[in-house]
Amino acid sequence: MIGEYTNQHGQRYELNLKGSGKTPYSRNGDGRAIVRSSVREFLASEAMFHLGIPTSRCATLITATDTVKRDLLYNGKLSDEKTAIVLRLAPSWFRFGSAEILAKHGELNILRQLLDFVIESHFKEITLLDSTKYLELFSIIVQQTAEMIAMWQATGFVHGVGNTDNFSLLPMTIDYGPFQFMDSYDPELVSNASDDEGRYSYRNQPKIGRYNLDKLAESLKRVLNKDQHSTISIILDGYDSTYRQAYISAFCKKLGLQGSSECDDERLVVDLLKMMEDTKSDFTMTFRQLGDVPIDDLETNVINKSHWALLDLQMHPKFIQWMTTYHKILVDYGIVDEVRRTNMHRVNPKYVLRNWMAEDAIAAVKRNDYSVIRKLLHVLQNPFDDQIEADVLGYANRPPKWSSTIRVSCAS
16 A cells, blocks of 8 residues: 545545565565566456446556566466566455454454444445444445456456455455456356366355355454344345346346346346357357347347357257247347347447457567557457457457466466
């Protein structure tokens, strides 16, 4: 932390330098960040912001000429890596772990001060003198965490290291390390090469959110009255239904089905994802291209070669059956095709930060060529718009085969 900044709209941000060197909290590390991780965080945070997902942001990326030794994949092979510094911004950098460590060490007065500061600074709807203030804070955090993770799932985003230190009290996406926007839909996708057990896989992210909230609840119980302990457990139990509702709503919107029947649409979503899994269809482009093609053409299997993700999906034996069901639901809700396609293009990006795109930008920055990262940043700032230059660069094409070999870890 180097200070605070308030913009012209009265929005307050805490400024944080990542990679600037040792601090009292660096433990045994050198406090330096490498170009690879810095470029990835810089691009990812801006990509997530423009996708409408709560996130920290990056204001500046500065590269240096010196290098440090890093074991990028924890396989004992050290490499010389060019260093960098990222200036990160967030309304707050307090995490679940900030409360957890204070509770663990019995520093309850400081824990109360921390929670009161967070409430006073960011949750002004909560009255500080109210005896239920910490319960109210936890309720908001549960709801917003569930909604944020539903957004991750609906974007095909895998954080990679979803521990309590990487979950924000505000809640927002922070600390971009071995993340990945998935290519082919794979619910078991593990983005972190060092996550051998798949703890932080795409499928497990909702469970990890619940686990982390449970740890936060345990910490808050240290400053609650005993008769409030049962209440905080009830609040936590509401996570699953909140997440499920946000998840189904997000995917229904991706299909252009705003405000429709939850039960029917959930089956539609589940069946589509199963077909995508079976055919290894691209997550991002399947939804985007479903919005490109008229429903009558989809139902009769008239798909242009340029819609490569749909060509993969149509190979599934249940594709026509699913399309017929989808069309019937649209008719039942009175959603005309032009409205469907417009709705879908508003929420389904054409461009996300795929690993291979980040890799190209990293390689260029290492050569002191910043043109690639600037072009890519511009594309990611307008993810829902058709962009000729982005298409020429192949950002909407099938990912290159070599991209499947890219591996990232906490060190990279």
